[in-house]
Structures are given as structure tokens and as C-alpha cells.
Amino acid sequence: MIRLEKVTWQHGPSAGRERETLANISFAVPQGGFRWLLGPSGAGKSSLLRLLHLEALPRSGTCELLGTSITPHVKRSALARLRQRISMVHQDYRLMPTLSIADNVGLPLRLQKRDEDEVAQEVSTLLTWMGLGARQSSCPAELSGGEQQRTAIARAVVSRPAIILADEPTNALDEAQAVRVLTMLRELTAMGTTVIVATHNDALVRRYPAPALHLEHGKLIGDE
Amino acid sequence: MSSRKQARDGLALAHALPDRSLIAMVAAMSLLAALTFAGAFGARELSARWARGAANLMTVQVPDPEKPAIVPSDSAAASRADAVLSLLQTLPSLRRAHRLDTQELDRLLAPWLGNTGTSALPLPAVVEVDLTSGATLPDTFVTTVQSEAPGTLIERNDDWREQLHAIARSLLVCAALAITLVGGIAAAVIGMATRLGLGARRDSLIILHGLGAPDGYVAGRFARRVALLAFGGGALGTILAVLPIAVVSRLMAPLSGAAVSHETWPSLLRDSLHSLTIGGTSTDLLIGLGCIPLIMTILGWGTAQTIVRIWLRRLP
Ligand SMILES: Nc1ncnc2c1ncn2[C@@H]1O[C@H](COP(=O)(O)OP(=O)(O)OP(=O)(O)O)[C@@H](O)[C@H]1O
Ligand SMILES: [Mg+2]
Numbered sequence: 001m002i003r004l005e006k007v008t009w010q011h012g013p014s015a016g017r018e019r020e021t022l023a024n025i026s027f028a029v030p031q032g033g034f035r036w037l038l039g040p041s042g043a044g045k046s047s048l049l050r051l052l053h054l055e056a057l058p059r060s061g062t063c064e065l066l067g068t069s070i071t072p073h074v075k076r077s078a079l080a081r082l083r084q085r086i087s088m089v090h091q092d093y094r095l096m097p098t099l100s101i102a103d104n105v106g107l108p109l110r111l112q113k114r115d116e117d118e119v120a121q122e123v124s125t126l127l128t129w130m131g132l133g134a135r136q137s138s139c140p141a142e143l144s145g146g147e148q149q150r151t152a153i154a155r156a157v158v159s160r161p162a163i164i165l166a167d168e169p170t171n172a173l174d175e176a177q178a179v180r181v182l183t184m185l186r187e188l189t190a191m192g193t194t195v196i197v198a199t200h201n202d203a204l205v206r207r208y209p210a211p212a213l214h215l216e217h218g219k220l221i222g223d224e
Numbered sequence: 225m226s227s228r229k230q231a232r233d234g235l236a237l238a239h240a241l242p243d244r245s246l247i248a249m250v251a252a253m254s255l256l257a258a259l260t261f262a263g264a265f266g267a268r269e270l271s272a273r274w275a276r277g278a279a280n281l282m283t284v285q286v287p288d289p290e291k292p293a294i295v296p297s298d299s300a301a302a303s304r305a306d307a308v309l310s311l312l313q314t315l316p317s318l319r320r321a322h323r324l325d326t327q328e329l330d331r332l333l334a335p336w337l338g339n340t341g342t343s344a345l346p347l348p349a350v351v352e353v354d355l356t357s358g359a360t361l362p363d364t365f366v367t368t369v370q371s372e373a374p375g376t377l378i379e380r381n382d383d384w385r386e387q388l389h390a391i392a393r394s395l396l397v398c399a400a401l402a403i404t405l406v407g408g409i410a411a412a413v414i415g416m417a418t419r420l421g422l423g424a425r426r427d428s429l430i431i432l433h434g435l436g437a438p439d440g441y442v443a444g445r446f447a448r449r450v451a452l453l454a455f456g457g458g459a460l461g462t463i464l465a466v467l468p469i470a471v472v473s474r475l476m477a478p479l480s481g482a483a484v485s486h487e488t489w490p491s492l493l494r495d496s497l498h499s500l501t502i503g504g505t506s507t508d509l510l511i512g513l514g515c516i517p518l519i520m521t522i523l524g525w526g527t528a529q530t531i532v533r534i535w536l537r538r539l540p
Contacts, residue, residue, distance in 0.1 A: 080437065
């Protein structure tokens with residue numbers, strides 16, 4: 001469950017900026033819901049996803065994620081636990097350069113102190129499904145952009161999080177791979193995962209009709 | 225996948241921290257701390273030893289020793305020196321009272337008067353008194369002596385012992401200050417190395433934080449690595465300090481009562497090492513030195529924990 005009410009946020013200090021990055025945002029997504037996040041470049045899509053991923057805390061308004069109300073007084077340990085249940089696919093992938101693909105994908109499971117055999121099993125299955133079975137021991141730098149993006153997607157889903165936030169998760173993928181990824185994300189919602197996908201890919205949106213959040217200049221202009 | 229011990233979280237701390245300079249700096253600090261500690265320890269031992277020897281000695285000087293003493297009317301008239309001597313005999317804590325004879329006085333005064341003989345000078349009688357250890361003089365003793373032989377000087381070496389203790393105490397305070405300072409510098413160096421490591425792993429830390437790694441996890445990873453390096457530095461510095469300390473303590477041995485002399489350096493070194501291994505060196509000193517690597521380890525662990533947790537506060 002995601003619920004935002006009149007949330008405002010901006011980059012850097014509040015003084016000396018003509019407008020907020022996100023202004024007066026209110027919407028709710030039930031558990032297991034799917035939302036497209038649409039809007040022109042610079043509208044604030046990535047900023048909104050970062051806020052939902054708790055990389056920043058809202059300046060004003062109320063924000064509730066998975067039953068926890070996000071205020072400046074929330075304990076850091078509680079935020080860390082929440083982050084383990086909210087996965088994000090970043091626009092720039094954010095893979096660990098020193099780790100192999102398999103270790104990158106296994107990282108969320110290891111942070112949850114899962115059994116090593118289980119980690120190896122899950123990672124291997126998922127990477128094979130993603131078409132990266134042969135690249136498991138490669139470093140991110142040795143991979144193509146699309147392969148890196150698929151690794152980032154695998155890392156986001158491997159721990160079966162309650163919320164998946166994906167920032168243009170298919171922009172480096174070909175049509176067939178994009179469809180595959182979207183199908184998987186839709187299947188995850190059926191299993192109770194809440195998914196928000198930011199994208200510029202209109203064809204994909206038409207192919208998978210779903211409610212969309214429209215952002216423009218940091219304001220939510222449509223929620224249907 | 226094999227169960228490699230190494231944490232596969234991308235921090236790669238084996239390459240993130242300035243290992244060698246951290247070990248070298250901590251080793252230098254530990255060396256300084258070890259030498260300071262050993263110096264203070266030696267000073268304390270020496271002063272304690274000297275003070276112990278002096279504690280039970282008392283010197284009594286009776287001017288005009290042969291003049292008659294002022295004695296109660298019923299007693300036989302005696303010389304002032306004899307009166308004092310017999311008063312000393314009444315002390316329950318007396319072990320020995322010895323009046324120096326002319327030759328002994330001559331020998332005592334030779335450095336000042338030369339070997340001209342002293343019989344011509346009006347010298348006081350000097351009595352060396354040996355008391356049982358820890359003895360105190362009864363309050364009435366001094367007044368009685370003064371009434372029978374006015375002008376008699378009773379000099380307990382207690383004053384001297386007090387002074388020795390004061391010197392030893394201030395040396396210990398100085399050493400404690402120096403060791404605290406060294407600890408502070410070590411903590412600062414460790415803190416800076418940790419900051420360097422955090423800077424080198426900035427992106428990885430942000431990713432880990434985003435994946436939900438708790439502060440305690442990241443701080444623990446850094447703290448364990450830094451503690452290991454600090455232990456290495458501490459052990460190295462302490463080991464380097466042991467040889468000079470052994471040599472100095474051997475050189476000091478005659479001063480604290482042991483009869484050793486060394487004609488050549490090799491024999492001194494051999495003896496020093498021998499005393500280290502065969503327990504000739506105080507166990508307290510060895511325990512103290514052994515604590516230095518442990519203290520450095522704890523210091524490294526605590527400093528890294530603090531610095532990392534403060535650094536992570538910039539991420540919500
Ligand atoms: N680190 C930053 N510091 C200051 N301003 C920033 C920063 N990152 C983004 N912005 C600004 O915030 C606004 C929203 O940016 P955001 O990245 O959220 O847009 P977006 O909708 O994701 O765009 P795109 O579709 O191009 O990814 C933009 O005006 C951008 O210039
Ligand atoms: Mg963006």
C-alpha cells in the first residue's frame with residue numbers, strides 16, 4: 001500500500017529555488033496495484049520514485065508506505081527494514097562494479113541473511129530466465145546496457161519485495177525483452193506486489209493498459 | 225557456490241582503506257605509547273624500591289654529645305649522647321641503634337673536609353637508627369629527647385620518601401597524559417583512514433543503503449576491518465618497543481639492587497633478551513605492554529563505528 005497526501009519535495013535547500021521538484025502530490029496505490037508513471041522528461045518521475053524508495057524524505061505532507069507513516073522521526077532501522085521490502089530499478093542501474101552479476105543479484109538476499117544454497121539457487125534460476133545464465137560470473141562493466149538493465153531488474157525482484165519501483169526499466173531492452181519484463185511485473189502484481197513503472201514508451205503503455213499517474217512540472221495532473 | 229568467508233557485498237574493504245599507512249601510523253603510536261608506559265613503569269619501580277630501602281632508617285644528631293644531659297633528679301647523670309641512646313633503646317620498634325665512631329664520621333665527612341681528621345672540630349654524635357618496617361615514633365619520644373638533650377635533630381627519611389613518591393606520581397601523571405594524547409592521535413588517524421575508505425566506496429555505500437543494509441551492518445563491516453588493521457599496527461609497534469625496553473631495564477637493574485654489569489653490547493643484548501624470556505622482566509610491565517595492541521584494536525573498532533555511523537547520517 002502506497003499513500004501520499006499533499007507531498008512536497010525538492011532537491012537541495014528550500015531557499016533559492018523558483019519551484020519545487022514535486023509539489024502537492026496526492027495519490028494512493030493499493031497492495032497488488034500496478035501504475036504507469038508518465039510525463040515529459042524533467043517532470044519529476046525519477047524524483048517521485050526516489051521519494052517512494054526512501055532515498056529522501058518528504059518536506060511536507062504525509063506519506064505512508066506499507067503501513068508505516070514516513071516522518072522525520074521514523075527510526076533509521078525501521079527505514080532500513082522498509083527499504084528491504086521496497087525494490088527500485090534505477091534509470092542508471094546502480095550495479096556494484098566490484099561484484100559479479102550473480103553476486104549483484106544475490107545481494108538483497110544476503111542482506112536478509114538467507115541461506116547461501118538458497119541464494120545460489122534463486123539467483124541462478126532468475127538469471128537464466130532473464131537470459132543471463134551464461135554471464136553470471138561477469139562484471140557489470142563487461143555487460144551491454146541491456147544486460148546491465150536486466151541484471152538490475154533481476155536484483156529488484158529476487159527478494160520478492162512488497163513494492164517494486166522501476167524507472168524506465170525497458171529503455172535499453174529490445175521489444176521482446178521489454179514484453180517479457182512487463183509480463184513478469186504484471187504477474188508479480190497478481191501475487192500481491194505493488195508495482196510503479198515510469199516510462200516514455202507509449203507503445204508499451206498501450207500494450208499493457210493500466211491506471212497511470214501523469215506528472216508535469218512536478219505536479220500530478222492526472223490519476224486514472 | 226562455495227561458502228566463501230569473504231562478505232560479497234561489494235564493499236571490498238581489503239582495497240578501500242589505506243592499509244599500509246594505517247598500520248604504520250598505529251604502529252608508530254603504539255611504539256610511543258609502549259616506551260612512555262615502560263618509562264613511567266620503570267620510574268615507579270625504582271622510586272618504590274628506593275623508598276622501601278629508606279623508609280625504616282632514621283638519623284639522630286646530638287650536638288655537644290659529651291655535655292651532661294638534663295635528666296630527672298633520681299637518675300644518674302649521663303652524657304647527652306648516652307641519654308639519647310638509652311631513650312632510643314626504649315623504642316619498641318627499634319631494630320638497631322648505632323652511634324658512628326670517629327673513623328666512620330671521618331669517612332662520612334671526607335668529601336667535604338678532606339682527610340685532615342675531624343677530632344679538632346666540635347662534631348655532633350650521629351646515631352643511625354634502624355626501625356622495624358612501617359614503624360611510627362611515639363608522640364612523647366621527640367619531646368622527651370628534646371627535654372633531656374635539647375637541640376637534638378631527629379631526621380626520618382620519610383620526608384625524602386615523600387619527595388620520591390611525589391616525583392614518581394608526577395612522572396606517572398605526565399605519562400598518562402602522553403599516552404592519552406597518543407591515543408587521541410591514533411583515533412584521529414584511524415578516523416581519517418576510515419573517512420578515506422568511505423569516500424572510496426561512496427557509490428557502493430549508497431547502493432547498499434538503498435537495498436536496505438542497516439547502519440549497523442555497514443559500520444560493523446568497516447569496524448571489523450579497521451580493528452584488524454589497528455591490531456596489526458598495535459602489535460607491530462609493541463614488538464618494536466620491546467627490545468629497547470628490555471635493554472633499558474637491564475641497564476637500570478643495578479640501580480634497583482641487582483648486581484649486573486655489562487662490559488659489551490652483545491652481552492647486554494643477550495642478557496636483555498634472556499631476562500625477557502625467562503621472566504626477569506616484571507610481569508606487570510609485560511601485561512601492560514600486551515594491552516597496547518588490544519587497546520588499539522578497541523580504539524580502531526570504536527572510531528570506525530562512530531565515523532561510519534556519522535557518515536551514513538547524510539543518507540536518510
Ligand atoms: N540532483 C539534482 N539536483 C538538482 N535538481 C535535480 C537533480 N536531479 C534532478 N533535478 C531536477 O528535478 C527535476 C525532476 O527531475 P527527474 O529526474 O525527477 O525528472 P524525470 O521526470 O525523471 O525526467 P526523465 O524522464 O528525463 O528521466 C528536473 O527539473 C531536474 O532538473
Ligand atoms: Mg527520470
